[in-house]
Amino acid sequence: MSRSREEVEATLQIAKVNVEDLRSTVQCLTFSDMFTSGDYSLMELDDTLCKELEAGGSLVIRGDKADHAVLCSQNKTYDLKIADTSNLLLFIPDGKTPDLLPADQLPLSVTSCEVAGFSNHYWELRRCRPKVKKLKKLLLENPYEGPENENTTGAAMYTTDDLLNQIQASYEELLDHLKVLHACNIKGFWRLLDFDYEMKLLNDVTQLMDSESWSFSRVSLKVCLEELHILHPEEMIEHCLESYGRRFSEEDEVFFALDEDKICKVTAQMILQNAVKFNLSEFQEVWQQSVPEGMTTRLDQLKGLALVDRTSRPETIFLLKTEDLPEDTQERFNTLFGMREKWTEADISPYIKDLCGEKQTIGALLTKYARSSLQNGVKVFNSRRPIS
Known part of the structure; x- marks a missing residue:
């Protein structure tokens, strides 16, 4: 039953609250016939995530049944943790905040709002590292060993969407880690190069450098493709240079400056493994x-x-x-x-x-x-x- 203005003023008088100290619109709460405590969850978002949603972005909860759920934006990952509160939180779909109410004016006006549910806890977000350890394991199910060894019949193959469904990381964090792993997108599927094949590819590039007397800071993509395409697919040659070097252009020709530390490191791995x-x-x-x-x-x-x-x-x-x-x-x-x-x-x-x-x-x-x-x-x- 809705309260009248007289009843509201009488209640305020008993509570010894001056009408002049309040906003002129009073929202009286009633419980909905569909009132429930289990149909809604609250989540606390910071300004960055709020703006991302307001701009049309999305938030995704990721994790298998055995995983602790995480929430991902376009470029960050957050742990989801339940935070209890001693204050009862009410869900009022038609409730209005002070900035949405009309300017103060007397006498009081009374409106009714239905309480659709309540909660005594909410989801709290804490920034965490993406959980990407499983990524390499998935990609090693079917490593790329060169075109002559390709047999993808029934083999495990993963697109970006497939990986996002299994890896607890945001889209940008996933792509960043794929780059760290030197993963290559072949015909829409992400593949890791077999380590021995990757070393053969890199060795052929460095041997060409030696035969051409190139500085490792200026390796021609065009010549590499011309000289090595008989041994390796052109996209693999370019992928190798991308993985171990930095691309730059001179007079409309593409060159790569090979990273000394990366090549020394992977050579050490080959020796020690x-x-x-x-x-x-x-x-x-x-x-x-x-x-x-x-x-x-x-x-x-x-x-x-x-x-x-x-x-x-x-x-x-x-x-x-x-x-x-x-x-x-x-x-x-x-x-x-x-x-x-x-x-x-x-x-x-x-x-x-x-x-x-x-x-x-x-x-x-x-x-x-x-x-x-x-x-x-x-x-x-x-x-x-x-x-x-």
Whole structure:
């Protein structure tokens, strides 16, 4: 039953509230016949996400049944967490905020609004890293090994939409990680190049550089395609140059400046992948001999790929890739401290850098998950919890 203006004024008088202190429009609440507590959920959005929706964008909840759900915008990923509130939140579809009400005027006017539902919690969004570890596993189901080895009958193949349905990442974050993995779009499907095939492709490019006496900072796309198209598809040659170089143009001709660090790093991976441990000095000698002439190998090029053990005699090096470690922060630290009890900041930083959230530093991450101490005058970190 709707209240009259007289009833509202009488209630205000009993409550000792002056009519002059209120807006002149009173909204009286009644419960809808379809009142429910389970049909609606509330979500708290920041200004950026609100503007994205108002501009016609969309938000998507992603995750398999076993995953913790995340919400993705066009370029960011957010954890969805339930936040409880002591205040009862009412859903009033026809309710109006003060800016939508008419200007103040007496006497009071009374309108009725129906309460469609209520909640005592809402979804809170927290920016998180995209969960992309599964991406490489999916793409390795059917790696590209060259046109002569192509047999896609019944093979696992994934378009961008297929990957978005399985990977908990925004569209832009997914494309960024596909680029990091050197994935190639072949006939609409994303494929990873088989590592041996990728190395053969890169080796043919660098051998051509050597035979043409090119600087690695100025590699002609046109000549590469002319000379190597018999060995490899042209799109694969260009993809290799895109993966390991930077494109630029001179007088309407396309060139690539090859990235010295990337080529040295992948060459080291090729050398180390079949060895449990490698004598460090022997490795450095073989490594330098294996890269194109003019390139210089340095151990700092191997951050996040390989780890040096300076406590062994002789010193050794072995493959340890960041991408093979757990995505969960605590699990990552457990794995690292399970491998080595004490770490210097220089050694552990490449393996936890990707765990840092927005405005979070490596130092803050270490303070939370590790204890520091001095060992022979050097600051080292060990686990805060026992590692079995």
